[in-house]
Amino acid sequence: MAAAHNTVQKSHTSSRWIKAAPNSITAISIFFGFASIIFSTADHFFKAALFIILAAAADTIDGRVARLLRAESKFGIEFDSFADAISFGVAPAVLINLWAFKLMPYVGWPVAFIYMICAILRLVRFNVMHQVEDVRYFQGLPVLTPACLIALFVIFSQNYLDGEFSLIGRFFLAGVVAVLALLMISSVPYRNPKALSSKTLPLPLLVAVVIVWAASSIIWYDAVPFFLFLAYALSGPIEFIVRALSGKR
Numbered sequence: 001m002a003a004a005h006n007t008v009q010k011s012h013t014s015s016r017w018i019k020a021a022p023n024s025i026t027a028i029s030i031f032f033g034f035a036s037i038i039f040s041t042a043d044h045f046f047k048a049a050l051f052i053i054l055a056a057a058a059d060t061i062d063g064r065v066a067r068l069l070r071a072e073s074k075f076g077i078e079f080d081s082f083a084d085a086i087s088f089g090v091a092p093a094v095l096i097n098l099w100a101f102k103l104m105p106y107v108g109w110p111v112a113f114i115y116m117i118c119a120i121l122r123l124v125r126f127n128v129m130h131q132v133e134d135v136r137y138f139q140g141l142p143v144l145t146p147a148c149l150i151a152l153f154v155i156f157s158q159n160y161l162d163g164e165f166s167l168i169g170r171f172f173l174a175g176v177v178a179v180l181a182l183l184m185i186s187s188v189p190y191r192n193p194k195a196l197s198s199k200t201l202p203l204p205l206l207v208a209v210v211i212v213w214a215a216s217s218i219i220w221y222d223a224v225p226f227f228l229f230l231a232y233a234l235s236g237p238i239e240f241i242v243r244a245l246s247g248k249r
Contacts, residue, residue, distance in 0.1 A: 022066035023076055026083045029058035033087030036151075037094050045099045045154055052095065052151035055087035056144050081123045088147035089119035096150050100165065100173055111174045111181075118181035119143045125185070137189040141236060145229055146180035152226035160223075180233065190236040 032055035039048035062080060066072045093116040101108025122143050129139065157165075165173065 021069060022062045022072075023079055025058055025062035025065060026076070026080050029055045029062065029087055030083045032058060033083070033091040036087070036091040040091070040095045040098050043098070045095065046158055048091070048095050048099075049151035049154040052087065052091055052147055055083075055091070056148050059084065059087065059144060077127065081127055084123055084143055085120050088143040089116045089123070092147040092150040093119075095154065096173075096177055099154055100170055104170060107171070107174050111177050115146070115177055115181040118184045119147070122184040136192055138192055140186050140188060141180065141183040141190055141233060143184060145233055146177075146184065149180065149226070149229045149233060150177070152229060156223060156226050183233065183236065188236040188240050190232070191239075193232075 032051045036048045036051035036055070039045070039051060059080070062076075066076055093112040096115070097108040097112035101111065122140055125139070
């Protein structure tokens, strides 16, 4: 009896550790988002941007770990949403406000707030509607994409543009951030990259694309990912317009 009791106790303990693994990765994602906010307020914008990218990496891992360990739970889903709100809602808003609009608070504050609230609304809508959504498409731009776009643009501009913008350039950037915010809460469909498979693309082509993407991202770490995320952000409206013009739904 004692041996059986110890076996059951060990089983419960290991089960708790398994369930804790994906939530621990989510907690790391929150730490990265928090670190980004701290670095933004200290004017270390390159580091702040880098921590948003690290948060995105952690966010892509936690769900996969949960599915792999069969440790998915309602708590994990809600915890992940709160993590995304901090890392991809609050952190990018603080970064873009302090980096680009510090001397233009009358522009920066409203734009940053609109971005943040749209990201949170997008997350809430996903939690409410993900059970009925077509798995091949997202409704609206996923929050990770504009967050990474902002972070990568900061890195890209620091390396290639010296981080300097004219007044017109800052207003243009404010407009771009506002458009990204509206795309998050829009009904524009975006293809789900996870739904891509060898059925969608020939396997050799899919492997070639991944290899080229990985190699080029290592060589041009600041440019290639930025333009890839930009292409994905533009893909939704372009496909939506093309379908509307061709009469397809």
